[in-house]
Amino acid sequence: xxxxxxxxxxTPVVALAIIVCxxxxxxxxxxxxxAQERTLSRMDRLEAWVAAxxxxxxxxxxxxxxxxxxxxxxxxxxxxxxxxSLVGLVREPTVSVFFLPGDPELRSTTGGWVTVTPSSGRxxxxxxxxxxxxxxxxxxxxxxxxxxxxxxxxxxxxxMLHADVAMLAPADARxxxxxxxxxxxxxxxxNDGQPTGIESExxxxxxxxxxxxxxxxxxxxxxxxxxxxxDETVRLWYIATCAHLxxxxxxxxxxxxxxxxxFPRNPDLLFxxxxxHETMGSARRQSAMRKADVPAGVIFAIGSRNDELxxxxxxxxxxxxxxxxxxxxxIRYARxxxxxxxxxxxxxELQKVAAVQGPLLQYYAALFLGGELExxxxxxxxRRAYERAAELSPTAQSPRLAISRLAAGRDRAAARExxxxxAEQEPQGEARDDAWWVYDIAAGRVxxxxxxxxxxxxxxxxx
Amino acid sequence: MTRCRxxxxxxxxxxxxxxxxxxxxxxxxxxxxxxxxxxxxxxxFVTDRGGVIRGLQPSDFEVRDNGVAQTVDLVSFxxxxxxxxxxxxxxxxxxxxxxxxxxxxxRALLDRLTKDDKAALLTFSNxxxxxxxxxxxxxxxxxxxxxxxxxxxxxxxxxxxxxxxLAGDDGARNLLxxxxxxxDTASWLAPERVLDSxxxxxxxxxxxxSRDAEDSKFLDELGRLTGxxxxxxxxxxxxSVTFLRILDEFRNRYLLSYSxxxxxxxxxxxxxxxxxxxxxxxxxxxxxxxxx
Numbered sequence: 001x002x003x004x005x006x007x008x009x010x011t012p013v014v015a016l017a018i019i020v021c022x023x024x025x026x027x028x029x030x031x032x033x034x035a036q037e038r039t040l041s042r043m044d045r046l047e048a049w050v051a052a053x054x055x056x057x058x059x060x061x062x063x064x065x066x067x068x069x070x071x072x073x074x075x076x077x078x079x080x081x082x083x084x085s086l087v088g089l090v091r092e093p094t095v096s097v098f099f100l101p102g103d104p105e106l107r108s109t110t111g112g113w114v115t116v117t118p119s120s121g122r123x124x125x126x127x128x129x130x131x132x133x134x135x136x137x138x139x140x141x142x143x144x145x146x147x148x149x150x151x152x153x154x155x156x157x158x159x160m161l162h163a164d165v166a167m168l169a170p171a172d173a174r175x176x177x178x179x180x181x182x183x184x185x186x187x188x189x190x191n192d193g194q195p196t197g198i199e200s201e202x203x204x205x206x207x208x209x210x211x212x213x214x215x216x217x218x219x220x221x222x223x224x225x226x227x228x229x230x231d232e233t234v235r236l237w238y239i240a241t242c243a244h245l246x247x248x249x250x251x252x253x254x255x256x257x258x259x260x261x262x263f264p265r266n267p268d269l270l271f272x273x274x275x276x277h278e279t280m281g282s283a284r285r286q287s288a289m290r291k292a293d294v295p296a297g298v299i300f301a302i303g304s305r306n307d308e309l310x311x312x313x314x315x316x317x318x319x320x321x322x323x324x325x326x327x328x329x330x331i332r333y334a335r336x337x338x339x340x341x342x343x344x345x346x347x348x349e350l351q352k353v354a355a356v357q358g359p360l361l362q363y364y365a366a367l368f369l370g371g372e373l374e375x376x377x378x379x380x381x382x383r384r385a386y387e388r389a390a391e392l393s394p395t396a397q398s399p400r401l402a403i404s405r406l407a408a409g410r411d412r413a414a415a416r417e418x419x420x421x422x423a424e425q426e427p428q429g430e431a432r433d434d435a436w437w438v439y440d441i442a443a444g445r446v447x448x449x450x451x452x453x454x455x456x457x458x459x460x461x462x463x
Numbered sequence: 464m465t466r467c468r469x470x471x472x473x474x475x476x477x478x479x480x481x482x483x484x485x486x487x488x489x490x491x492x493x494x495x496x497x498x499x500x501x502x503x504x505x506x507x508f509v510t511d512r513g514g515v516i517r518g519l520q521p522s523d524f525e526v527r528d529n530g531v532a533q534t535v536d537l538v539s540f541x542x543x544x545x546x547x548x549x550x551x552x553x554x555x556x557x558x559x560x561x562x563x564x565x566x567x568x569x570r571a572l573l574d575r576l577t578k579d580d581k582a583a584l585l586t587f588s589n590x591x592x593x594x595x596x597x598x599x600x601x602x603x604x605x606x607x608x609x610x611x612x613x614x615x616x617x618x619x620x621x622x623x624x625x626x627x628x629l630a631g632d633d634g635a636r637n638l639l640x641x642x643x644x645x646x647d648t649a650s651w652l653a654p655e656r657v658l659d660s661x662x663x664x665x666x667x668x669x670x671x672x673s674r675d676a677e678d679s680k681f682l683d684e685l686g687r688l689t690g691x692x693x694x695x696x697x698x699x700x701x702x703s704v705t706f707l708r709i710l711d712e713f714r715n716r717y718l719l720s721y722s723x724x725x726x727x728x729x730x731x732x733x734x735x736x737x738x739x740x741x742x743x744x745x746x747x748x749x750x751x752x753x754x755x
Binding site for chain 2: 191193283284371374375397398401404405408409415420
């Protein structure tokens with residue numbers, strides 16, 4: 001992943017629409033049956049879900065995904081319980097009562113946001129009627145014996161299905177299905193720094209994460225049982241989905257938090273987590289959050305600008321400790337330090353990536369170097385850095401404006417000339433591009449590549 | 464259906480593309496740094512209890528440059544042509560009625576300019592677009608105004624910087640009117656550095672903004688530093704009135720001039736302008752930068 005980050009971002013047509021997501025889990029609320037529940041029995045619903053998982057082609061919003069897209073949060077919660085039981089039955093064929101761990105919640109700590117299981121979230125006992133248990137056993141038959149590991153593939157394919165629903169299926173259909181129970185996802189939409197509304201939907205990202213939590217392997221040589229944190233496909237799932245969320249400006253802290261809990265030393269995930277916080281510290285998101293009319297009981301996991309930038313710096317630093325050659329992380333690390341007023345330190349970091357490869361990263365490195373030198377009053381060096389950025393991206397306005405601003409203090413003719421140089425260049429007007437404008441989402445540009453790797457892994461059995 | 468990420472959560476079709484300053488060519492100018500120590504010009508708006516005080520003479524003014532009293536010449540405000548630069552936020556949020564109101568306000572202002580005045584037009588979304596350099600052909604500016612199509616995010620600071628560079632060096636008085644309804648979400652330039660550049664320029668900046676105080680800090684400071692001001696508007700409905708008020712106020716300012724004596728040639732010069740023999744509220748730029 002790290003070596004693939006060297007392409008200029010193609011001119012995207014993407015609105016920075018969603019800024020932050022909150023998760024609401026309502027376990028103990030009064031149940032209200034959804035439309036889906038009224039038409040499908042519990043076991044039929046489970047069977048429909050298993051069929052959808054098996055029919056789904058990863059990377060598409062096919063019929064299976066569109067059908068699941070209409071399910072309510074209560075449906076998802078019910079299915080998650082029964083899938084969990086189904087997996088339990090495969091692993092321990094003789095059991096008839098199943099236990100679910102308490103639902104985790106996203107909590108703020110001094111170290112940022114983490115998922116915790118609250119004291120009230122005790123394991124739940126799940127029991128079935130004899131008829132339902134028989135049905136469950138029939139569904140377990142194709143999943144084989146405890147040593148086959150086929151239930152893991154079901155979980156991974158299920159997580160892929162729910163990720164594809166969240167990524168590809170029309171959101172309007174999810175907004176339309178209301179339910180009082182289950183895990184909901186609240187989306188704060190924004191446009192140009194202004195909140196434009198909050199919507200709730202069944203939380204397919206949460207469903208994907210929950211399914212993957214049940215992935216288990218027993219070492220064939222008799223070792224300990226290993227969980228999702230040891231699984232390559234789970235790792236790919238988190239990298240691909242986190243990159244996707246960054247690429248579309250959909251910032252769901254719970255997703256990134258869990259990714260790091262499972263893979264605390266993965267440089268790509270540490271990097272993406274840092275990008276999440278850097279982006280949440282941006283003016284547009286801070287402004288939208290400040291002005292949003294958030295419903296009672298909903299908490300968006302976004303801190304102050306300073307807190308978010310502090311977290312960003314911490315996670316970039318961790319990524320660089322694991323992978324010192326991670327140049328994009330270093331460039332962004334430097335930018336965050338600069339944003340926090342530590343220009344000398346930022347300059348040192350940027351000087352380490354003087355030989356960075358690829359036009360996009362070269363452009364960012366030169367632009368940010370110019371900014372840090374300018375902040376330190378080294379105007380001549382700053383101008384040279386901006387000129388380098390302008391060479392790398394001749395039509396980008398940011399370095400040209402910076403050059404003109406540097407000149408403005410002593411030679412307004414030169415300042416105006418720098419401005420007009422840009423005005424006279426081809427292409428003109430709206431056909432021009434500046435990678436600075438897509439900085440927030442540029443780190444997610446590997447999403448397609450990462451998703452392709454994930455699809456391949458799943459098609460190959462998810463091992 | 465295959466992956467179609469861009470359609471999943473798009474809000475307003477914001478295109479993060481497109482950049483640039485269009486070459487609205489006019490005759491080449493020979494700009495110079497106008498805050499020379501040889502002659503400093505200070506636009507001053509003088510009021511008493513809200514009413515403009517007219518008929519003042521040079522001897523009525525006391526101008527202190529870094530605390531040192533200066534000998535003031537006065538140029539009648541009625542004799543000096545204007546260079547009016549319009550810097551307009553045309554991000555996606557300025558569409559529909561807001562755009563209509565904005566265009567209407569600009570037309571009203573342009574209609575009030577005289578044959579000796581010039582106008583320029585710059586728009587900014589994430590893209591800073593120089594649409595017309597300073598030109599006496601006001602009708603051309605008016606026509607160009609109709610071509611504006613809102614899109615994208617808001618580069619308020621970048622756009623303001625570019626607009627200040629459009630100020631003329633032809634002896635006319637430079638007025639920059641900035642309209643924005645948006646928080647800066649896309650600029651590269653740092654606000655404090657653009658403010659530093661603006662205070663060196665011979666230009667008075669008025670801003671009209673519908674944003675809250677937190678979002679308007681830059682414009683507020685810009686107005687204060689250049690001797691203009693920030694006008695908060697509840698909606699764009701009465702924007703024409705606001706723009707005409709700005710123009711009227713600008714026409715009713717005194718243009719003071721003096722050759723600095725007894726002060727350093729370089730650095731920041733703090734300006735104090737007051738009337739010697741009567742009470743008044745005077746709005747003038749806070750100072751000027753000389754030398755490097």
